[in-house]
Amino acid sequence: MIEFKDVSLVYPNGTQGLKDVNVKIKEGEFVVIVGLSGAGKSTFIRSINRIVTPTSGALMVDDQDILTFKGKDLRRLRTKIGMIFQNYNLVKRSNVMKNVLAGRLGHTGTFRSIVNLFSKEDRSLAYESLRRVNIEEKLYSRADELSGGQQQRVSIARVLTQKPTYILADEPVASLDPPTSHQVMSYLKKINREDKITTIVNLHFIDMAMEYADRIIGMRAGEVVFDGPVSEVNDQTFEQIYGRAIREDDMRGGADREED
Amino acid sequence: MKKIDYGQVMAGKTPSIYTAKTKSRLLLIFGVVLALYLFSTYQTNSTPAELVIGLPNLFALLAKFFPPNFEVLIASSVVAAFSETIQMAIIATTVAAVLCVPLSLLGAQNITTNKYLYGFMRFFLNVLRTIPDIVLALIFVGIFGLGVFPGILALIIFSLGILAKLISETIESVDMNPLEAMQASGAGTIQTIYYGLVPQVLPQFSSLVLYVFEINIRASVVLGLVGAGGVGLVLDQQIRLYNLENAMAIIIGIFVLVVIIEFISNKIREAIV
Incomplete structure (x- = not known):
């Protein structure tokens, strides 16, 4: 369980990233955070694995206040939180297998990882993860030979190999075209269902949020301005969150979906 | 308008x-x-x-200086001196390539975020590069006496200055995104560098090490002139003894050696970058 208690974050340049955020996210939920860029979605997500550190309040992950974590505790926290990025963040010159195995680094000793001594279990886990996102045939391709959608699937496989309890996805489909976006979101949703991994996704596309979320949190200027199940959300809710009328580019579209 | x-x-x-x-x-x-x-x-x-x-x-x-006496090139002492020059360059380049890894990481702003440590390292690397190789050789010959060892030491420090500077700049230009991903998944600093950074800089690293090897071949000739071993030492002796035909043959030999090594290392570099 993740619980934000009066969490605020002021960046060194004075920008208010988060303002008195109070949110509780239960096991297995699929939460989508919506808001315009600069609304604090990324700051919210990155506070959970402490890539950024809130300046006040308490942030409980599995009943521990992670804001005080340092060194080893911080590493252990990050090991159980997988993260997916807008730009996939793969090592482009390394092959897919090595990129996926990098998900095991937090679980592997420094020496063993440097001499490439990943256990047999780790290697078969990496392959199994690739199979789950249907990209196992690219095992030995270099990451930069893959398309954007394929790279994002490899990065999902990397997160699966990490065996996390939580998955954070920061604008995972912002660089992808509509069909590929739906494909990536479907994989995230499937993993959430099958592995009961609590998943928090940042999106700015209204239609995608509505289609995949169990629950929607709306943010504006660092504050949570909406929090409720998808069933309570309508167009007015989004206009309220965005503080303006809904436009066409708030929609991803792409109903013509392909499964692979 | x-x-x-x-x-x-x-x-x-x-x-x-x-x-x-x-x-x-x-x-x-x-x-x-x-x-x-x-x-x-x-x-x-x-x-x-x-x-x-x-x-x-x-x-x-x-x-x-003419005609060059090419027979001198097959004299065993000259052959030994030539191979000594190559060996000096190999040892010095290898040691410098290993030593420059920590130095260039500490001298790269995106890896060493502590700005005092970074500033100190930058200063240190600049000082290292301002000392001419021949001065280094003179100092080490003064300390350790004539021979190959002071020459190798001088070459190590000389090439370390070049390598650490160029490689730290290569490190500063890498894509930091994969490193962020690894840190976010709980990887330690060494693991993050090894898995996220090393694959990105390895081709340039190898290319720069080969380049420095070429420089070291040339530099080790000059170092011989101040008594720091290698073919330069023999060349200096021949000039002092006024055996200028021999000296010319040696100079041509050095020229050919440098060209061959540059050619080989160019081919290797083309293949890896």
Whole structure:
């Protein structure tokens, strides 16, 4: 369980990233955070694995206040939180297998990882993860030979190999075209269902949020301005969150979906 | 849009390329450079006339270098000296390539975020590079006596300065996104560097190490002149003994060696980058 208690974050340049955020996210939920860029979605997500550190309040992950974590505790926290990025963040010159195995680094000793001594279990886990996102045939391709959608699937496989309890996805489909976006979101949703991994996704596309979320949190200027199940959300809710009328580019579209 | 009436501006006047201010500034700079030159010539007593007077001497001396006595190149002592030069370069380049890894990581702003440590490392690397290789060789020959060892030490420090500087700049230009991903998944600092950074810099690293190896071959010849081993030492002896035909053969030998090594390392570099 993740619980934000009066969490605020002021960046060194004075920008208010988060303002008195109070949110509780239960096991297995699929939460989508919506808001315009600069609304604090990324700051919210990155506070959970402490890539950024809130300046006040308490942030409980599995009943521990992670804001005080340092060194080893911080590493252990990050090991159980997988993260997916807008730009996939793969090592482009390394092959897919090595990129996926990098998900095991937090679980592997420094020496063993440097001499490439990943256990047999780790290697078969990496392959199994690739199979789950249907990209196992690219095992030995270099990451930069893959398309954007394929790279994002490899990065999902990397997160699966990490065996996390939580998955954070920061604008995972912002660089992808509509069909590929739906494909990536479907994989995230499937993993959430099958592995009961609590998943928090940042999106700015209204239609995608509505289609995949169990629950929607709306943010504006660092504050949570909406929090409720998808069933309570309508167009007015989004206009309220965005503080303006809904436009066409708030929609991803792409109903013509392909499964692979 | 307002149209400029060129006819009006140009009336009765041909504009020059530079303004009067620019022209007078250029003239001033030219005058200063000329004055510095004349002053230096006067102080050192070296005029172009010296060159003309010395020219016949130069030709007379040059003639003594010919014909080169290529037989000297197969003398066992010369062969040994050539291989010593190559060995010095190999040892020095290898040691410098290993030592430059921590130095260039500490001297890269994106990896070493502590700005005092980074600033210190930058300063240290700059100092390292300001000492000419020949001065290093003189110092080490003074400490350890004549021979290969002081030469190798001088080459290590000399190439470390170049390598650490160039590689830290390569490190600063890498894509930091994968490193962020690894940190976010709980990887330690060494793991993050090894998995996220090393694959990105490895091709440039190998290329720069080969480049420094070429430089070291050339530098080790010069170091021999101050007694730091290698073929330079033999060359120096032959010139002192006035065996100029031998010296010429050795110089040509060095030239051929450098060209061959450059050719090989160019081919390898093309293959990896």
